[in-house]
Every structure is written in C-alpha cells, then in structure tokens.
Amino acid sequence: SGARCCEQANDECVILFCTQTGNAKRIAEGLQQSLSADQKFCKQTRLFNIKHFDPDDNFTRFSNSCCNRITLIIIISTYIDGQSPDDGKWFCKWLQEAAHDFRVDKNLLNKIHFAIFGLGNSEYNDNFCLIAKQIESWFIKLNAIKLIDTGCGDETSFMSLDEQFALWRSKLLNKFINSNNERHETQTMVNDVRESESDVESPNENLVDIEDLMISRKIKENSDGKAKKEMITPQLRKELTKQGYKLIGTHSGVKMCRWTKSMLRGRGGCYKHTFYGIESHRCMEATPSLACANKCVFCWRHHTNPVGTEWKWEMDPPEMIVEEAIKNHCKMIKEFKGVPGVLPERFEEGLQIKHCALSLVGEPIMYPQINKIIRFLHERKISTFLVTNAQFPQAIQELDPVTQLYVSVDASSKESLKRIDRPLFKDFWQRFLDSLKALSSKRQRTVYRLTLVKSWNNEELEGYAKLISIGKPDFIEIKGVTYCGSSKGSNLTMNNVPWHEEVVNFVKLLTNYIDSDYEIASEHEHSNCVLVANKRFKVDGQWKTWIDYEKFHDLIKKFYETGETFEATDYMTDLPDWAVYGSNEQGS
Ligand SMILES: Cc1cc2nc3c(=O)[nH]c(=O)nc-3n(C[C@H](O)[C@H](O)[C@H](O)COP(=O)(O)O)c2cc1C
Ligand code: SF4
Structure with a gap:
C-alpha cells in the first residue's frame, strides 16, 4: 500500500x-x-x-x-x-x-x-x-x-x-x-x-x-520616519468608523452619545444630569486612548479594541487631540440643525461644550500626556469626568485634579474580575487594589462605577463592601449592565441584565454592608442607575451631589496658577428635589 x-x-x-x-x-x-x-x-x-x-x-x-x-x-x-x-x-x-x-x-x-x-x-x-x-x-x-x-x-x-x-x-x-x-x-x-x-x-x-x-x-x-506602530490598524479604523466613532489622529476618538441627542430635542438628559447637573446636550464624549489593558466581556466594541500594558504607539500631541475632538463633536452637533424636534436654543448651547466625559472606550490615562489634555479642557471651561479601569495605579497617582474621577469596579473578587474584564496584566488584582488605594488619596470628587450583572450573591456584596472601604469613594454609581447585541466574543445575554428594581434592591443590601457613611441619594430609572453618596454631601438634610461648575473652574485655575489644591466639598451644590431618591420623577 x-x-x-x-x-x-x-x-x-x-x-x-x-x-x-x-x-x-x-x-x-x-x-x-x-x-x-x-x-x-x-x-x-x-x-x-x-x-x-x-x-x-x-x-x-x-x-x-x-x-x-x-x-x-x-x-x-x-x-x-x-x-x-x-x-x-x-x-x-x-x-x-x-x-x-x-x-x-x-x-x-x-x-x-x-x-x-x-x-x-x-x-x-x-x-x-x-x-x-x-x-x-x-x-x-x-x-x-x-x-x-x-x-x-x-x-x-x-x-x-x-x-x-x-x-x-x-x-x-x-x-x-x-x-x-x-x-x-x-x-x-x-x-x-x-x-x-x-x-x-x-x-x-x-x-x-x-x-x-x-x-x-x-x-x-x-521608511517614512515613523518608528512606532499606529494604534489604530486600518481594519480597526474601518470598523470603528462603521460604529459611528469619529477618529482623531492615530489613537483618539469622539462619538456622540444618545443623551446628547435626546437633550438637544428638549427631552431628558443622562443620569449624570440627574446626579451631578451635567447638561447632556453640551457634553462631549471622547478618549485619547482607544487602547486599554482589558478585554471586558461587556465592552461595546465587540473585542476589537487594541490592547497593551503600556504606551508603545505613535503619540499625537494633546493640543491637536483636544482641538480635533471639539471640532468633530461640533460637526456632529451641526448635523442636528433644523432636524424636527431640535430646540434652537439647545442647538446653540450644544455648540458651546461645557463637559467632557473622558470615558468613551479605552483607557484615557494610558495616554502619557493626559494631564495636558485635561488642562486644555479646563482652560476652555470644560469640566472633566475621567473614567479609568483601575489597572494603572501610578497614572492615577500622577493625575492632576479632574472634576470627577471614576474607577470602573466590574467585579468584587479576583476570580470574577478576571472572568469579566479579562485583563492583560498578570498582576491585575494587585494593580486593581493599588488603583483603588490611589483613588482614596485624591482630594477631588471620586466615584466607583459598579456594573451589575444579574444574580449576584452575598459573597459579592461583602466583596464590594471591602473594595469600598479601600478606595473610600465619594460616590458609588450602580448601574445594571447594558446589553449591546450578541457578540461572539462574550456570552452575555439579555438574561444577565437586571431590572431597575433588582438594581435598587442590590443597592439597599449593599448599603447595609458598607459603613453608615453612605446613603442612596438619587436614581435614574431610564439608565437603570442608582447613586449612593457619602453623607458629607448631605448638609442639613439637603443632598449636594450636584457640581458648582463655575466654582470648580475658579478652583482649578488657582491650582494651575499657584498649586493650591482643593476638596470635593468645595464645589458641591444642591441636588434638586426632582432628582432626590424616592421622588415621583425617579430622576427623569
Ligand atoms: C478575551 C480575549 C483574550 C485574548 N487572549 C489572547 C492571548 O492570551 N494571546 C493571544 O495571542 N491573543 C489573545 N487574544 C486575541 C485573539 O486571539 C485574536 O483576537 C484572534 O484574532 C481571534 O480570532 P478568532 O476570531 O478566530 O477567535 C485574545 C482576545 C480576546 C477577545
Ligand atoms: S476597559 Fe473599557 S475599553 Fe477596555 S475592554 Fe473594558 S470596557 Fe472596553
């Protein structure tokens, strides 16, 4: 044979x-x-x-x-x-x-x-x-x-x-x-x-x-003098553009959020409007780094995100990123001119950006010049909400004041964090804990963002309580996970999405586990989100979770001029009655 x-x-x-x-x-x-x-x-x-x-x-x-x-x-x-x-x-x-x-x-x-x-x-x-x-x-x-x-x-x-x-x-x-x-x-x-x-x-x-x-x-x-790789590969560029991202240079992007559109039309804003007084139609969502060090199962980008454990790509200048972000954002706003339902005064206001959510996707603090980006934004009187996924503790330490600093707390234990965030770092848990510690020493407003998947257990509640005692955030936002269509890279389904009552229920249990410094302050039913706040933001029975943006800009200006720092409570202001937890409006 x-x-x-x-x-x-x-x-x-x-x-x-x-x-x-x-x-x-x-x-x-x-x-x-x-x-x-x-x-x-x-x-x-x-x-x-x-x-x-x-x-x-x-x-x-x-x-x-x-x-x-x-x-x-x-x-x-x-x-x-x-x-x-x-x-x-x-x-x-x-x-x-x-x-x-x-x-x-x-x-x-x-x-x-x-x-x-x-x-x-x-x-x-x-x-x-x-x-x-x-x-x-x-x-x-x-x-x-x-x-x-x-x-x-x-x-x-x-x-x-x-x-x-x-x-x-x-x-x-x-x-x-x-x-x-x-x-x-x-x-x-x-x-x-x-x-x-x-x-x-x-x-x-x-x-x-x-x-x-x-x-x-x-x-x-x-041979054209570019020694380093560009973060966005041609294939990724195509994909992100298809998903509605406006890409800036080689590693940044902006995208318009649905609440911006909603508020341009005179409808409600996002939960950040309810909790902190953000004007959603004047808010720009951007990131200076589309890359991060995770492959989170719920990531909106269906796992096409570039990853890295440090910055090793070509780097665009911060001025350019800020200018282009504003230009691109305004271009998107202008597309709403004359669209039925869009209010002319909101449209005009929309072109005057007041807030920047550095959270879109990716890990903004991976970009080595993040402090410059933030400064350029503040100099334009744009407030900054920065979200990090808690893998770069040193970058958190070195970060200059932002209006509000978030960490995403996607799980309560080492095992579940690994399963959910699928981090690149082998020492991801230590980095996570160190990031929370770094957060605790920040003087300005800090927030934990908890994303809740259905069917949690008591062990997880204890785990979260422990993490809260490490980072001592001013606020905790608890949000039900959102389902963004089936994705082959993750096995998240509609069944994992908790109802609003389930989220509220979880939060009530959680507040029993954490010390008596925290209380539910507000909720936004529409985004399935609840705000727990440290009681130092409740003065004489009045919640003050909203931000006095003018005051913040005065303080940050002084910080840049003299180095004099300031506290989270220095720029707080009243949470309106309609937004207080338990009001009939449920935050919208
Ligand atoms: C959660 C996750 C973990 C990954 N881990 C690794 C890894 O450890 N090593 C590696 O070389 N690639 C890793 N990758 C990259 C994938 O192998 C790569 O995206 C591949 O193109 C996927 O091919 P597929 O569509 O056939 O599954 C990972 C990707 C994801 C989404
Ligand atoms: S850290 Fe953010 S950008 Fe990175 S995978 Fe997770 S959700 Fe996506």
Missing part, C-alpha cells in the same frame, strides 16, 4: 479550525479553497470545526490507515491565558494528556504531517499564540512531522491577519509541491522519510510574489 500512496499527492488533508469570533474559520475556509483548487496539493481536503473532530477516533484511524501521508492543518485563535477558544478545549486536553501519558504509544501520530497557524495578539507577550505553540510541542512529542514552522498571526501587525496568513500559506503550498516532487522522483517510501524542518525556497513564481509584495510594503511603511 505504501507504494500506491507514494504515487499520489497527499492522500488526505484535514483542516481543523478553532475560533471564538470567526477569524480562524474564515481563514481556514480560504485555505480549503486554495487546496481544493489544485489536485497537486492534496487529493482530498476536508474542513472541520475542531469541536467536531474526535481525536480518539480520528487519530486511531489515521495510525491504522493505509495512507502514508495524512496532513493535518490547524488554524486556531488564542484566548484567556493563551489558551484555546472553548470549542478546542477538549481536543487540546486530549492531546496534552496523550503527549504526557507514558502509556500512549509515542508513535501514535507518526503518519501525520502537520502545520499550525495561530491567531493572536502580541500584546499578550508570553501568551502570544501560546496554544498554537503548545499544540506543536505535543504533536512533536507524539512523533508527528512538522511541515513548516508554526505561524503566529498578530492582530496588531500592520498587515491584516489574512495577509499574514497568505504569507504562511505560500510557504505551506511550496512545501506541498516540493515534497510531492521529491516523492515522485525518488519513489521513497514516505514512511521512512522525515521531512527537513528548514524551508526550501520555492521556484514557484506566484507564491514568492506575495512575499515580495509584503516585504516591499513593509519597507515603504517603515
């Missing part, structure tokens, strides 16, 4: 893909097409989702097969801790155990010629395409034969994943052609041949062309 097989192209080629959000599948399907296009590569190519490929049955079948040559190509993406997406968990476990189990025949896979292409993100450092590399090592332990080096597609590369794959594929196809030629020429029994691991350069013009193309493109990109 060996002789018969030798005369043919590869007898059987199996492509397995393992994906969470579809990249690996798309790439694997393309590969199947290329391989099926020409019989000289493989007689038959079959494509499987890895979850439908039973390693027990198939590997036994392969090892008993009369075919001398079975090619297995695996295209696999990388997830939490560098591991496989869910669909590949069983396959990987099986393979790892087989590789390490002395009872398993070490020649189990010796008929298999394999090639692996991993998909990942190099910001994950040691975990970059880790599972692809591990599969390679397990295959080698079981004496499978490596066709070409394992490819590692990097989503932060200047090339798209598909382009990077095309390069790897060209090497693979060359290898197929070369080894088939060899087999024809020598009529050697393939069983006895161990392929050399070094890549033989191919004479095939078409395939080499792709590589040349890529190399010339790379040189072009590098």
Whole structure:
C-alpha cells in the first residue's frame, strides 16, 4: 500500500479550525479553497470545526490507515491565558494528556504531517499564540512531522491577519509541491522519510510574489520616519468608523452619545444630569486612548479594541487631540440643525461644550500626556469626568485634579474580575487594589462605577463592601449592565441584565454592608442607575451631589496658577428635589 500512496499527492488533508469570533474559520475556509483548487496539493481536503473532530477516533484511524501521508492543518485563535477558544478545549486536553501519558504509544501520530497557524495578539507577550505553540510541542512529542514552522498571526501587525496568513500559506503550498516532487522522483517510501524542518525556497513564481509584495510594503511603511506602530490598524479604523466613532489622529476618538441627542430635542438628559447637573446636550464624549489593558466581556466594541500594558504607539500631541475632538463633536452637533424636534436654543448651547466625559472606550490615562489634555479642557471651561479601569495605579497617582474621577469596579473578587474584564496584566488584582488605594488619596470628587450583572450573591456584596472601604469613594454609581447585541466574543445575554428594581434592591443590601457613611441619594430609572453618596454631601438634610461648575473652574485655575489644591466639598451644590431618591420623577 505504501507504494500506491507514494504515487499520489497527499492522500488526505484535514483542516481543523478553532475560533471564538470567526477569524480562524474564515481563514481556514480560504485555505480549503486554495487546496481544493489544485489536485497537486492534496487529493482530498476536508474542513472541520475542531469541536467536531474526535481525536480518539480520528487519530486511531489515521495510525491504522493505509495512507502514508495524512496532513493535518490547524488554524486556531488564542484566548484567556493563551489558551484555546472553548470549542478546542477538549481536543487540546486530549492531546496534552496523550503527549504526557507514558502509556500512549509515542508513535501514535507518526503518519501525520502537520502545520499550525495561530491567531493572536502580541500584546499578550508570553501568551502570544501560546496554544498554537503548545499544540506543536505535543504533536512533536507524539512523533508527528512538522511541515513548516508554526505561524503566529498578530492582530496588531500592520498587515491584516489574512495577509499574514497568505504569507504562511505560500510557504505551506511550496512545501506541498516540493515534497510531492521529491516523492515522485525518488519513489521513497514516505514512511521512512522525515521531512527537513528548514524551508526550501520555492521556484514557484506566484507564491514568492506575495512575499515580495509584503516585504516591499513593509519597507515603504517603515521608511517614512515613523518608528512606532499606529494604534489604530486600518481594519480597526474601518470598523470603528462603521460604529459611528469619529477618529482623531492615530489613537483618539469622539462619538456622540444618545443623551446628547435626546437633550438637544428638549427631552431628558443622562443620569449624570440627574446626579451631578451635567447638561447632556453640551457634553462631549471622547478618549485619547482607544487602547486599554482589558478585554471586558461587556465592552461595546465587540473585542476589537487594541490592547497593551503600556504606551508603545505613535503619540499625537494633546493640543491637536483636544482641538480635533471639539471640532468633530461640533460637526456632529451641526448635523442636528433644523432636524424636527431640535430646540434652537439647545442647538446653540450644544455648540458651546461645557463637559467632557473622558470615558468613551479605552483607557484615557494610558495616554502619557493626559494631564495636558485635561488642562486644555479646563482652560476652555470644560469640566472633566475621567473614567479609568483601575489597572494603572501610578497614572492615577500622577493625575492632576479632574472634576470627577471614576474607577470602573466590574467585579468584587479576583476570580470574577478576571472572568469579566479579562485583563492583560498578570498582576491585575494587585494593580486593581493599588488603583483603588490611589483613588482614596485624591482630594477631588471620586466615584466607583459598579456594573451589575444579574444574580449576584452575598459573597459579592461583602466583596464590594471591602473594595469600598479601600478606595473610600465619594460616590458609588450602580448601574445594571447594558446589553449591546450578541457578540461572539462574550456570552452575555439579555438574561444577565437586571431590572431597575433588582438594581435598587442590590443597592439597599449593599448599603447595609458598607459603613453608615453612605446613603442612596438619587436614581435614574431610564439608565437603570442608582447613586449612593457619602453623607458629607448631605448638609442639613439637603443632598449636594450636584457640581458648582463655575466654582470648580475658579478652583482649578488657582491650582494651575499657584498649586493650591482643593476638596470635593468645595464645589458641591444642591441636588434638586426632582432628582432626590424616592421622588415621583425617579430622576427623569
Ligand atoms: C478575551 C480575549 C483574550 C485574548 N487572549 C489572547 C492571548 O492570551 N494571546 C493571544 O495571542 N491573543 C489573545 N487574544 C486575541 C485573539 O486571539 C485574536 O483576537 C484572534 O484574532 C481571534 O480570532 P478568532 O476570531 O478566530 O477567535 C485574545 C482576545 C480576546 C477577545
Ligand atoms: S476597559 Fe473599557 S475599553 Fe477596555 S475592554 Fe473594558 S470596557 Fe472596553
């Protein structure tokens, strides 16, 4: 049977893909097409989702097969801790155990010629395409034969994943052609041949062309003096623009929030209007860093966000970012001119921005010149609400005063934070706790933003209470998680979204757990959000959670001039009756 097989192209080629959000599948399907296009590569190519490929049955079948040559190509993406997406968990476990189990025949896979292409993100450092590399090592332990080096597609590369794959594929196809030629020429029994691991350069013009193309493109990109990568890859730019972001330079963006539109039309504002007196139609939502150090399950961007543990991208100047943000925001406001329902006076006011929420997406304090951005905003009499996700404690320490500083507290314990925020940092929990500590020493207004997913338990309540005692925030906003459409990158569904009463109920229980310094001050039913405030913002029975913006600007001006600092209570003002918790209006 060996002789018969030798005369043919590869007898059987199996492509397995393992994906969470579809990249690996798309790439694997393309590969199947290329391989099926020409019989000289493989007689038959079959494509499987890895979850439908039973390693027990198939590997036994392969090892008993009369075919001398079975090619297995695996295209696999990388997830939490560098591991496989869910669909590949069983396959990987099986393979790892087989590789390490002395009872398993070490020649189990010796008929298999394999090639692996991993998909990942190099910001994950040691975990970059880790599972692809591990599969390679397990295959080698079981004496499978490596066709070409394992490819590692990097989503932060200047090339798209598909382009990077095309390069790897060209090497693979060359290898197929070369080894088939060899087999024809020598009529050697393939069983006895161990392929050399070094890549033989191919004479095939078409395939080499792709590589040349890529190399010339790379040189072009590098020679225009830009040493660092841009944060927003062309693919991401397309995607974010589609989602309505106005991108500024290479790493910033603005987007108009629905409450801005609502208030332009004379309707209600967002919960920040209710809690702090923000005028939503004069509020600009922006970020100077679309990147962050997490992959939160509820992130609006469906996990396409660039990630990093430090700033390593090209950096745009802060003046430009602020100017462009204002320009772009006003351009979006101007589109509302004459739109039915838009009130002319609100429209005019809208063009005079008074607030900036540095929260859109990403991690604003990752941008090394964040203090300058904030200063430029304050100098334009724009107040600043800055949200950080508590992974950069030092940046919090070094931050100059902002009108209100938030940390997102997405979970109450180390395990659940890891599950929900999926942080890049290995020491994420220490960083989180240190960030909360850094917050506690800030003099201006500080806020915890708790995002609540349904079905919490008492342990979580205790956990949150502990975190509150560390950061001692002035305010705690508790908001039910919002569902932003199904996303393959997370398994959040409508079922995880708590009702407003459930949020209120949680908050009542929480206030029992935290010390008596806190009380429910306000709520905004429409955004499913409740405000708990430290009682020092209640003077003679009157809540003062609103902000005196004029006063803030006086204080911050003095701070810039003299370095004299100030307190959160120096710029508080009355919460109007309609916004007080328990009022008939429920905050709207
Ligand atoms: C939550 C999450 C965790 C990730 N962890 C890693 C990782 O540890 N190492 C890595 O190289 N890539 C990691 N990535 C990047 C993905 O592997 C990459 O986005 C890939 O293109 C996804 O391909 P897919 O669509 O086939 O699932 C992670 C992505 C997400 C969303
Ligand atoms: S920190 Fe913010 S931007 Fe980053 S993944 Fe989480 S929600 Fe998205």
